[in-house]
């Protein structure tokens with residue numbers, strides 16, 4: 001996909017620019033360099049190789065799942081367009097809790113995968129599968145079976161002392177209308193003492209910091 005991902009050929013430019021900015025503004029602001037790393041099932045070795053090579057030059061990374069097996073067992077992007085979503089996952093739209101479960105199983109795989117010493121510390125948008133929930137009239141809440149899987153995932157994240165991205169981007173998507181990872185996962189994560197880190201998931205400068213004051217709902221009294 002060329003619309004969202006960084007091209008390999010741009011990697012060095014990304015590092016040289018961000019490292020220059022880190023030095024230039026060192027006194028004013030702490031700038032972290034990093035990636036939202038895609039977890040692609042079956043490509044663990046490649047992901048680890050990437051992290052082994054570049055991880056030492058990063059300070060913060062997020063591990064996210066954007067692709068899932070869909071039609072003809074191909075990997076389909078689940079947050080690109082509604083048309084693409086229906087093309088890849090139409091057989092599951094009538095069984096939305098199964099659709100959710102497929103996604104959550106990938107999250108489980110992603111947090112348990114051996115991605116080496118530079119594995120991302122933070123897990124991104126665990127509820128991304130609900131990005132088009134209002135378009136497809138998907139259930140607002142995870143059912144009992146999915147909640148059990150979510151608890152299992154969160155127990156692992158807590159034991160690993162990793163953290164969750166608290167991400168407001170979904171609130172501004174016309175068919176999501178919720179923050180990531182949503183109320184259910186947030187409450188279960190808070191119960192387990194998993195730290196949240198506020199993120200904008202910005203794809204443009206004007207999106208940075210949108211919904212920032214929502215971070216206060218996670219603040220301890």
Ligand SMILES: [Fe+2]
Nearest residue numbers: 036064124125
């Ligand atoms: Fe993402």
